[in-house]
Amino acid sequence: MEALVRVHAAAITRGELAWPVDRLPAIPSYELSGVVETVGSSVAGLAPGDEVFALTRFDRDGVAADYTAVAADLLVPRPQILGHAESAAIPLPALTAWQGLFDHGRLHAGERVLIQGAAGGVGGFAVQLARTRGAHVIGTASAAHLPSVLELGADEAVDASTSFEDAVEPVDVVFDTAGGELLRRSVSVLRAAGRLVSVAEEAPEGGVYFVVEPNRDQLTSIARLVDLGELRPPSVETFPLTSAREAFARSLERGRSAKAVLAVA
Ligand SMILES: NC(=O)c1ccc[n+]([C@@H]2O[C@H](COP(=O)([O-])OP(=O)(O)OC[C@H]3O[C@@H](n4cnc5c(N)ncnc54)[C@H](OP(=O)(O)O)[C@@H]3O)[C@@H](O)[C@H]2O)c1
Structure with a gap:
């Protein structure tokens, strides 16, 4: 049930080379945008020439390669209004935000959510997705990034270096992408029965930490929101596959605003 995909762009996640893998050498990069080359005989709903994107397992x-074999049920029609590089930069952070807010955080319309690290890759999608769901969105970021958090649609943006506890009224959900002190202190702004979810590290006091998983239905919804203009992709900086070493080094730099993407074809 696999498809062979001609990779056009493969995105890099900060720190991914340090993830534990039980096979080395391993090919890095788990987000792709490309074109279906061939499909297995029992694959339905997918054909050569289809433009797709995916988070892979x-x-x-x-997927940092010219071609890759992917389980067909992970491949989703990519956003029509974007190019390959921007499409490849979406699946991992957007699915992480979706699953953190809606699966683990059970965020509903009208609820209040605090997003720690709201200017980051995951946090930026979380701000936008929470807003599309009709939540009241509060985002923390460094002072320089506060305007961009408001621009993404947050109702309130709070300087993370100050005492956010004094600025934030109690919330139903905290979605943490920063970890450390911000995560530990987040417990104090939760309402009774509030939900604390982190993707940065294990969460304290009944909070949830999870690892994002590929999800075809969710990624289809995300692509639709992008095409409707309700979700903006991160800015990207592209590197040829032959400059992958430089691309991975760039992805680790603090303060960079663009996501590193390998432009393969
Ligand atoms: N569990 C999962 O499945 C999963 C999935 C995706 C990501 N993650 C993790 O979630 C976290 C956020 O990922 P991301 O892709 O959104 O990262 P990112 O784009 O680098 O954003 C992280 C944000 O957190 C703030 N920050 C605080 N301390 C930082 C530090 N030491 N280095 C860099 N930024 C720092 C920065 O905001 P300011 O510049 O405004 O301070 C930055 O915008 C990372 O720890 C990543 O490993 C986990």
Whole structure:
């Protein structure tokens, strides 16, 4: 049930080379945008020439390659209004935000959500997705990034270096992408029965930590929101596959605003 995909762009996640893998050498990068080359005989709903994007599974080799074989049920029509590089930069952070807010955080319309690290890759999608769901959105970021958090649609933006506890009224959900002190202190702004979810590290006091999983239905909804203009992709900086070493080094730099993407074809 696999498809062979001609990879056009493969995105890099900060720190991914340090993820534990039980097979080395391993091909990195788990987000792709490309074109279906061939499909297995029992694959339905997918044909050569289809333009697709995906988050691929972490337990097999990644997609920083000219071609890759992917389980067909992970491949989704990519956003029509974007190019390959921007499309490839979406699946992992957007699915992480979706699953954190809606699966683990059970966020509903009218609820209040605090997003720690709202200017980051995951946090930026979380701000936008929470807003599309009709939540009241509060985002923390460094002072320089507060305007961009408001621009993404947050109702309130709070300087993370100050005492956010004094600025934030109690919330139903905290979605943490920063970890450390911000995560530990987040417990104090939760309402009774509030939900604390982190993707940065294990959460304290009944909170949830999870690892994102590929999800075709969710990624289809995300692509639709992008095409409707309700979700903006991160800015990207592209590197040829032959400059992958430089691309991975760039992805680790603090303060960069663009996501590193390998432009393969
Ligand atoms: N569990 C999962 O499945 C999963 C999935 C995706 C990501 N993650 C994790 O979630 C976290 C956020 O990922 P991301 O892709 O959104 O990262 P990112 O784009 O680098 O954003 C992280 C944000 O957090 C703030 N920050 C605080 N301390 C930082 C530090 N030491 N280095 C860099 N930024 C720092 C920065 O905001 P300011 O610049 O405004 O301070 C930055 O915008 C990372 O720890 C990543 O490993 C986990």
